[in-house]
Amino acid sequence: MKSFRADYIYPVHADPIKNGIVTVDDAGKIIAISDVQQSDFQNIPIERLSGIIVPGFINTHCHTELSHLRDKIEPGKGLVDFIKSVQGVRHADIGEITAAAEKADAEMQENGIVAVADISNSNFTIGLKAQSKLYYHTFVEVFGFLPESAEVIFANALALADEFRPQSVSITAHAPYSVSKDLFKLIKRYSDSGNNPLSIHNQECEDENKFYRYKLGGFVDLYKHLGIDIDYFRPQARNSLQSVIPLLTNRQKILMVHNTCTNLKDIYFIKRFDRNINWCFCPNANLYIEKRLPKVELFVNQGLNITLGTDSLASNNKLCILSEMRTLQQHLPSLSLDTLLEWGTINGAKFMGIDSTKGSIEVGKTPGLNLLTGLNGSTITPETAVRKLV
Known part of the structure; x- marks a missing residue:
């Protein structure tokens, strides 16, 4: 399994999560979403990222x-x-x-x-x-x-x-x-x-x-x-x-x-x-x-x-x-x-x-995860880029 922390997670179906953590299994299925590391996943290292995580x-x-x-x-x-x-x-x-x-x-x-x-x-x-x-x-x-x-x-x-x-x-x-x-x-x-x-x-x-x-x-x-x-x-x-x-x-x-x-x-x-x-x-x-x-x-x-x-x-x-x-x-x-x-x-x-x-970051789904960087607050700029995480 993998965990990613970003400035924000945008689940799309719900409000953005500041300093959110999303955990996925090897098949890309969402296992957990939170603003704190959950006890069940304490042994999973967290990749810390700058930007926002959005669905595929x-x-x-x-x-x-x-x-x-x-x-x-x-x-x-x-x-x-x-x-x-x-x-x-x-x-x-x-x-x-x-x-x-x-x-x-x-x-x-x-x-x-x-x-x-x-x-x-x-x-x-x-x-x-x-x-x-x-x-x-x-x-x-x-x-x-x-x-x-x-x-x-x-x-x-x-x-x-x-x-x-x-x-x-x-x-x-x-x-x-x-x-x-x-x-x-x-x-x-x-x-x-x-x-x-x-x-x-x-x-x-x-x-x-x-x-x-x-x-x-x-x-x-x-x-x-x-x-x-x-x-x-x-x-x-x-x-x-x-x-x-x-x-x-x-x-x-x-x-x-x-x-x-x-x-x-x-x-x-x-x-x-x-x-x-x-x-x-x-x-x-x-x-x-x-x-x-x-x-x-x-x-x-x-x-x-x-x-x-x-x-x-x-x-x-x-x-x-x-x-x-x-x-x-x-x-x-x-x-x-x-x-x-x-x-x-x-x-x-x-x-x-x-x-x-x-289409959305929800437990049980396999939506893919993208990292968006280079935003000006919540505005897309010419510098905004996408990186596929999962």
Whole structure:
């Protein structure tokens, strides 16, 4: 067993413990938490640390299989150009893809991440996830904006999900602008019948809403670029999120990812529906692609369940939840450390259904332990660093 004492322990589910001591066994299970050395553990030496101890981080949005695209896509060009660039460079030798994914997995471990909700369009990461020390849930992601292709696309997704099993896996739509109503209905029917949480890219740019409202903007040009005829599509006279919410199941957890252009009317609209919606922010990717952040204050003021993700190395220079928290703190100084830690730990664990073991420092859990140093009181600074303890 090991014991660690730090300036503070942040259990997340409870108040911080000043000069706290946390004891873990060889498997990383929390045995005790206190501000004094307990009599049962007097013979266990205590490693004294400067900083705060927090649970392992939960990354609720990543594309590990795109890790070979690090530094290959020019930042700041907008989502439509980003999609075109990814389509142009994502194909590579499987050895290159898997080697980059393995390096990304190791990077996430080093940065104190313990669980990942990962998007996959192929079977390239099955072996990696089976061997990794990280907990993965894979979202097999479907694309297909042509109604006539829905059945074939969904059948292929079912087959790919079967390849990932017995790993944790589900089938999800990519985004409103890339999935037909027919394909959404197939996903809903499947989700209604079993355990199939969803993770959907949502309102990453204004063009997405413009496409759904008026059938104008960059996505019309994108489909022309891809040689796809979308004459059948009729504008919905409302934002993309409002258009697809009725097509989603009310029996599963749903993660809306990015939400860069989600507004208060969208949030009010969703509240009229019986849907279990969670919201994931990937601030560094938002800045990389669109050079803007979501209206985070709207979500905070509405008391919504918020999680954090890194997106892929195609749109980020590192896979680090602390880095995402730092970006949010810099742009929104009113966000407290307690709030950011909730977003980066327990909220993600609850969405992924692993909060019985991860997300908070509680006796009996195996959440992983991170040491944060370089804070200014309880504020994350450019000097704040993470060190994985367990």
